[in-house]
Amino acid sequence: xxxxxxxxxxxxxxxxxxxxxxxxxxxxxxxxxxxxxxxxxxxxxxxxxxxxxxxxxxxxxxxxxxxxxxxxxxxxxxxxxxxxxxxxxxxxxxxxxxxxxxxxxxxxxxxxxxxxxxxxxxxxxxxxxxxxxxxxxxxxxxxxxxxxxxxxxxxxxxxxxxxxxxxxxxxxxxxxxxxxxxxxxxxxxxxxxxxxxxxxxxxxxxxxxxxxxxxxxxxxxxxxxxxxxxxxxxxxxxxxxxxxxxxxxxxxxxxxxxxxxxxxxxxxxxxxxxxxxxxxxxxxxxxxxxxxxxxxxxxxxxxxxxxxxxxxxxxxxxxxxxxxxxxxxxxxxxxxxxxxxxxxxxxxxxxxxxxx
Numbered sequence: 556x557x558x559x560x561x562x563x564x565x566x567x568x569x570x571x572x573x574x575x576x577x578x579x580x581x582x583x584x585x586x587x588x589x590x591x592x593x594x595x596x597x598x599x600x601x602x603x604x605x606x607x608x609x610x611x612x613x614x615x616x617x618x619x620x621x622x623x624x625x626x627x628x629x630x631x632x633x634x635x636x637x638x639x640x641x642x643x644x645x646x647x648x649x650x651x652x653x654x655x656x657x658x659x660x661x662x663x664x665x666x667x668x669x670x671x672x673x674x675x676x677x678x679x680x681x682x683x684x685x686x687x688x689x690x691x692x693x694x695x696x697x698x699x700x701x702x703x704x705x706x707x708x709x710x711x712x713x714x715x716x717x718x719x720x721x722x723x724x725x726x727x728x729x730x731x732x733x734x735x736x737x738x739x740x741x742x743x744x745x746x747x748x749x750x751x752x753x754x755x756x757x758x759x760x761x762x763x764x765x766x767x768x769x770x771x772x773x774x775x776x777x778x779x780x781x782x783x784x785x786x787x788x789x790x791x792x793x794x795x796x797x798x799x800x801x802x803x804x805x806x807x808x809x810x811x812x813x814x815x816x817x818x819x820x821x822x823x824x825x826x827x828x829x830x831x832x833x834x835x836x837x838x839x840x841x842x843x844x845x846x847x848x849x850x851x852x853x854x855x856x857x858x859x860x861x862x863x864x865x866x867x868x869x870x871x872x873x874x875x876x877x878x879x880x881x882x883x884x885x886x887x888x889x890x891x892x893x894x895x896x897x898x899x900x901x902x903x904x905x906x907x908x909x910x911x
């Protein structure tokens with residue numbers, strides 16, 4: 556199969572620079588590792604930047620969709636260049652152009668990336684999540700929440716702007732910083748002192764959870780997983796997978812992760828971040844619909860414990876995405892396929908549809 560690995564690395568292919576600029580990129584080593592994994596899986600691979608030329612390049616790189624299943628697909632590593640809801644930008648373009656791709660549709664990404672909307676869906680779906688308040692300006696009174704609280708931008712990923720505060724003065728300062736730096740409201744949610752775990756998911760109908768992974772933070776004064784931690788610039792974070800939890804707790808967390816995955820309309824793969832309180836009661840923090848596939852990431856580590864090496868994981872992402880498109884084939888194609896399997900050719904089927 557032909558696979559186009561679509562990614563963002565710079566701003567060379569855009570017309571104007573405006574709005575919030577993306578700070579999140581896949582490193583070149585990871586992109587090349589993905590390419591090699593796909594080649595090892597027997598695919599023909601092309602690298603394509605996700606800029607204003609992406610559709611014309613994909614038109615040349617990928618064959619048209621067959622009536623049975625995609626015979627070419629874009630593997631989406633594009634985290635966006637600028638503006639709001641950046642995870643949605645490439646999928647929206649590919650939807651319009653009719654190009655199959657891996658990962659969630661724009662709806663899944665926007666519901667997961669907007670942390671406030673995600674929490675509203677959690678609460679409506681009976682998914683436990685910490686109490687919260689949204690701050691659009693620094694003079695808003697504190698309501699609904701108790702200190703300490705964790706403060707973060709409403710629509711960012713990768714722990715950008717994350718901070719734990721213990722009083723109103725510190726909260727006001729943190730909100731002011733987010734408003735100035737990220738140009739978006741701040742989400743403040745009650746901080747759950749306890750264990751940090753996550754559950755990664757792969758596939759659809761049904762989605763399959765990997766073993767629960769726990770992040771062991773060795774700094775007793777700062778029990779949050781920061782941006783610096785994720786990029787190895789702060790302290791060593793130990794990953795334990797499967798997490799040392801009672802079997803029934805692990806099974807409950809996996810089922811909760813699937814409910815979260817489905818509630819936010821996420822496809823193919825993702826990671827759900829959860830806090831366990833002192834009684835091992837879960838509190839879902841957020842859903843990452845573009846879970847990192849860096850070799851050192853939680854998603855990849857959990858996949859290894861589930862039996863996938865890196866090459867197998869990358870090729871499995873392509874496989875589950877292709878299968879999803881085959882299941883979502885238009886009714887005409889599904890019926891035509893069924894008839895072709897019983898010996899009725901496409902022409903006679905089309906004639907019969909026209910006569911009816």
